[in-house]
Amino acid sequence: MNPSSTILLTDLYQLTMVQAYVEQDMMDTAVFEFFVRRFPARRNFLMTAGLEQVLDFLEQLHVSPAELEWLEQTGRFSRSCLDYLEHLRFSGDVHAMQEGTAFFPNEPILRVTAPLPQAQLVETRIMNLLNFQTLIASKAARSVMVADRKPLIDFGLRRAHGAEAGLLAARASYLAGFAGTATVLAGMAYDIPIYGTMAHSFVQAHTDETTAFEHFALAQPEHTVLLIDTYDTEAAAHKVVALAPNLQQQGITVKGVRLDSGDLADHARKVRRILDEGGLPQAQILASGNLDEYQLQRLIATGAPIDSFAVGTAMTTSADAPSLDCAYKLQEYAGRPCRKRSEGKATWPGRKQVYRHYIQDGRFDYDTVTTVQDSDSGDPLMHPVMTGGRRLVPAPKLTELREWAATQLALLPDSLRSLEADHPYEVRISQSLQDLARAVDQYV
Amino acid sequence: MNPSSTILLTDLYQLTMVQAYVEQDMMDTAVFEFFVRRFPARRNFLMTAGLEQVLDFLEQLHVSPAELEWLEQTGRFSRSCLDYLEHLRFSGDVHAMQEGTAFFPNEPILRVTAPLPQAQLVETRIMNLLNFQTLIASKAARSVMVADRKPLIDFGLRRAHGAEAGLLAARASYLAGFAGTATVLAGMAYDIPIYGTMAHSFVQAHTDETTAFEHFALAQPEHTVLLIDTYDTEAAAHKVVALAPNLQQQGITVKGVRLDSGDLADHARKVRRILDEGGLPQAQILASGNLDEYQLQRLIATGAPIDSFAVGTAMTTSADAPSLDCAYKLQEYAGRPCRKRSEGKATWPGRKQVYRHYIQDGRFDYDTVTTVQDSDSGDPLMHPVMTGGRRLVPAPKLTELREWAATQLALLPDSLRSLEADHPYEVRISQSLQDLARAVDQYV
Numbered sequence: 001m002n003p004s005s006t007i008l009l010t011d012l013y014q015l016t017m018v019q020a021y022v023e024q025d026m027m028d029t030a031v032f033e034f035f036v037r038r039f040p041a042r043r044n045f046l047m048t049a050g051l052e053q054v055l056d057f058l059e060q061l062h063v064s065p066a067e068l069e070w071l072e073q074t075g076r077f078s079r080s081c082l083d084y085l086e087h088l089r090f091s092g093d094v095h096a097m098q099e100g101t102a103f104f105p106n107e108p109i110l111r112v113t114a115p116l117p118q119a120q121l122v123e124t125r126i127m128n129l130l131n132f133q134t135l136i137a138s139k140a141a142r143s144v145m146v147a148d149r150k151p152l153i154d155f156g157l158r159r160a161h162g163a164e165a166g167l168l169a170a171r172a173s174y175l176a177g178f179a180g181t182a183t184v185l186a187g188m189a190y191d192i193p194i195y196g197t198m199a200h201s202f203v204q205a206h207t208d209e210t211t212a213f214e215h216f217a218l219a220q221p222e223h224t225v226l227l228i229d230t231y232d233t234e235a236a237a238h239k240v241v242a243l244a245p246n247l248q249q250q251g252i253t254v255k256g257v258r259l260d261s262g263d264l265a266d267h268a269r270k271v272r273r274i275l276d277e278g279g280l281p282q283a284q285i286l287a288s289g290n291l292d293e294y295q296l297q298r299l300i301a302t303g304a305p306i307d308s309f310a311v312g313t314a315m316t317t318s319a320d321a322p323s324l325d326c327a328y329k330l331q332e333y334a335g336r337p338c339r340k341r342s343e344g345k346a347t348w349p350g351r352k353q354v355y356r357h358y359i360q361d362g363r364f365d366y367d368t369v370t371t372v373q374d375s376d377s378g379d380p381l382m383h384p385v386m387t388g389g390r391r392l393v394p395a396p397k398l399t400e401l402r403e404w405a406a407t408q409l410a411l412l413p414d415s416l417r418s419l420e421a422d423h424p425y426e427v428r429i430s431q432s433l434q435d436l437a438r439a440v441d442q443y444v
Numbered sequence: 445m446n447p448s449s450t451i452l453l454t455d456l457y458q459l460t461m462v463q464a465y466v467e468q469d470m471m472d473t474a475v476f477e478f479f480v481r482r483f484p485a486r487r488n489f490l491m492t493a494g495l496e497q498v499l500d501f502l503e504q505l506h507v508s509p510a511e512l513e514w515l516e517q518t519g520r521f522s523r524s525c526l527d528y529l530e531h532l533r534f535s536g537d538v539h540a541m542q543e544g545t546a547f548f549p550n551e552p553i554l555r556v557t558a559p560l561p562q563a564q565l566v567e568t569r570i571m572n573l574l575n576f577q578t579l580i581a582s583k584a585a586r587s588v589m590v591a592d593r594k595p596l597i598d599f600g601l602r603r604a605h606g607a608e609a610g611l612l613a614a615r616a617s618y619l620a621g622f623a624g625t626a627t628v629l630a631g632m633a634y635d636i637p638i639y640g641t642m643a644h645s646f647v648q649a650h651t652d653e654t655t656a657f658e659h660f661a662l663a664q665p666e667h668t669v670l671l672i673d674t675y676d677t678e679a680a681a682h683k684v685v686a687l688a689p690n691l692q693q694q695g696i697t698v699k700g701v702r703l704d705s706g707d708l709a710d711h712a713r714k715v716r717r718i719l720d721e722g723g724l725p726q727a728q729i730l731a732s733g734n735l736d737e738y739q740l741q742r743l744i745a746t747g748a749p750i751d752s753f754a755v756g757t758a759m760t761t762s763a764d765a766p767s768l769d770c771a772y773k774l775q776e777y778a779g780r781p782c783r784k785r786s787e788g789k790a791t792w793p794g795r796k797q798v799y800r801h802y803i804q805d806g807r808f809d810y811d812t813v814t815t816v817q818d819s820d821s822g823d824p825l826m827h828p829v830m831t832g833g834r835r836l837v838p839a840p841k842l843t844e845l846r847e848w849a850a851t852q853l854a855l856l857p858d859s860l861r862s863l864e865a866d867h868p869y870e871v872r873i874s875q876s877l878q879d880l881a882r883a884v885d886q887y888v
Binding site for chain 2 (some may be wrong): 004006008009010011012013014015016017019020021023024026030032067070071074076078081116120123124125127128129131132155157158159160161162163164165166167168169182183184185187188194195196197198199200201202204205207215216218219220222223230231313317318319322323324326329330333336338339340341
């Protein structure tokens with residue numbers, strides 16, 4: 001079962017609401033917007049990601065005959081509702097910020113304009129896709145900012161929340177500036193560079209460590225990176241040095257070693273010296289093992305001679321903030337703007353645009369959120385990407401989105417580049433939007 | 445692309461190691477065990493989950509022609525390695541604890557016995573499946589323990605980490621004792637009861653709340669649960685009462701209302717009084733909105749008249765501990781026990797069994813981890829489930845596993861049922877296992 005585009009990948013209430021809309025013939029145009037209300041404590045900005053998967057989902061949305069039959073036998077849906085679902089294809093419009101854009105609280109990053117039942121039904125999967133990839137791109141960007149341009153590699157698949165999370169985390173972290181991933185299928189699916197070394201089990205399966213290193217080098221002559229912490233890190237580094245001339249005779253150069261435990265900075269210094277004195281100055285040091293942006297910042301501050309880092313679980317689960325306070329809210333139905341006023345969860349009504357303003361050196365200054373009718377001197381960030389259920393342009397290359405994301409990080413004000421919470425970026429709500437909210441509140 | 449059983453859903457290093465094993469003809473039997481080292485701070489026990497998905501994966505493991513071609517064009521793999529992968533099927537044995545079993549640190553919950561390249565290659569996906577579902581079942585069990593037998597419903601799909609996470613979280617939480625899920629596809633895939641009400645957008649799409657309630661009731665006459673917090677909770681409760689006689693004439697009984705914001709205990713009391721005085725004593729109150737086990741415990745302690753709870757993001761992401769410190773480690777190769785000694789990550793060698801001992805009232809007393817050759821008076825928890833790559837018995841029904849899980853929770857010592865960390869459960873390491881570890885250390 002490929003769950004990615006079935007209408008059953010949704011909350012039951014979406015289908016029960018669709019039934020009511022079909023029966024009441026409420027098929028007018030609805031406008032929903034996706035945004036993040038409050039940010040996690042340690043996020044000064046977030047980075048959009050997941051739009052391409054949303055557009056794929058919308059283009060492929062359908063129900064299979066077997067799924068339709070299953071829905072029918074639940075006894076919860078009328079014939080008219082089942083007929084509607086059987087022929088349902090997404091025919092709406094989508095506006096969105098480009099993936100890799102830095103954004104701030106209460107700014108819409110995606111807008112869906114479609115007949116009400118369609119726009120409602122797609123809520124769950126749109127949130128599922130945008131929440132997760134935005135979460136991961138935003139987390140990964142923090143490591144990228146502190147890594148001092150050293151390559152970062154995603155090692156997180158094993159503790160990602162399922163297969164799709166692993167694949168999409170590889171995509172989102174690459175978008176945010178990682179150099180690549182260990183996840184082979186992500187390499188195939190998204191054309192992301194793949195990286196890999198060896199595991200402790202490889203050393204353990206051999207009766208001695210040197211033989212293990214030699215066997216690995218023979219199998220991967222172009223990618224000989226050896227894991228040296230299975231028993232004693234520095235002793236293993238000496239074994240690498242002793243083995244190197246033998247490998248060199250076979251045309252194999254040791255590309256590097258990996259450290260995965262203990263005091264990484266201390267081991268890196270000692271191993272660097274052993275490698276340098278042993279005639280392997282070209283061999284790089286890769287560090288891994290429960291790393292996150294704080295560990296990276298600390299390791300880099302010590303000046304430890306580590307050339308690249310693998311970041312796994314903390315990034316791929318966004319461990320310090322594993323979800324966003326995001327929402328996909330009805331902003332207009334049949335030409336009538338609306339908003340939710342639930343305690344602590346009120347939203348701005350109507351179709352909105354976000355304009356970004358810059359200071360003279362090109363850095364971000366402040367944003368304005370307005371109604372779409374408003375004019376503003378800033379750069380508009382929401383652009384049309386789908387009309388009538390079809391993409392307006394082919395999916396951009398991931399490498400292009402990655403360059404855009406790098407530019408965004410470069411243009412962040414310094415205060416927002418801190419790993420800790422800083423004073424918030426200014427997001428102005430235009431007078432026209434405030435007026436609209438007041439008007440909407442009067443006629444409910 | 446259905447990622448669930450391809451050998452590309454793995455870390456690159458698994459494939460590079462397989463290449464070395466193939467080239468060195470290291471095809472002897474390897475034994476790997478999966479276990480959790482240290483538990484998260486607020487977990488006194490964990491609950492196994494995910495075994496069935498692991499067995500599905502192992503039975504279906506393969507590479508497609510397109511995937512093989514992609515691997516080849518990377519230029520990283522020899523002809524002999526590609527030939528091996530093309531014909532690879534999993535032919536090993538698996539021993540495991542039944543899903544829903546409570547377990548403790550360093551106890552193996554799954555053992556794979558297979559030719560070395562096979563056992564190595566499946567590491568990543570096995571960890572990916574067991575880490576996630578065990579994480580979620582363990583988190584969900586905490587809500588179940590404090591819920592005082594009130595039904596709990598999974599509302600987490602929208603902020604789950606992708607589609608598979610949403611589906612498997614529905615499964616794992618149902619296994620742990622939830623009553624069902626809002627995720628429709630999980631209902632179809634795993635035969636889990638599905639639940640759903642209506643969203644704020646449904647109310648907003650109508651020009652008045654009462655009309656929205658009536659339309660919903662007409663569409664869902666058997667499942668009329670109305671969301672009443674879009675504007676003013678108590679005012680909406682009065683509207684429900686006023687509408688009820690009209691609905692009753694059409695044969696529709698209001699089943700309940702849902703509260704989703706504000707002080708849930710306070711709203712529940714006021715709404716209960718309005719419903720009772722309005723002649724709707726049968727209408728139940730469902731509460732939702734950022735709930736977790738702590739909120740549940742607090743709400744239940746206040747005696748608030750809430751009949752059931754929906755739990756979403758906190759459960760489906762295991763928000764306070766979004767990963768486990770789990771490992772899948774080589775314990776034996778070609779008849780030779782082995783273990784990793786990396787700093788802070790040393791493991792117990794060899795094939796192991798876990799025995800559970802009980803006190804007289806049937807509660808858990810302590811566990812013993814032994815070598816499989818050892819005898820012990822406790823109940824063995826690791827059982828054979830797959831041999832030669834095929835399941836020994838058909839997949840058990842999820843409802844049976846759910847009953848087993850309920851029994852496990854009932855037999856936990858009171859100290860482990862607290863939401864906070866208590867003194868740890870005793871896990872004894874047998875003398876034979878300690879002797880084996882010493883012997884292994886001597887010959888490395």
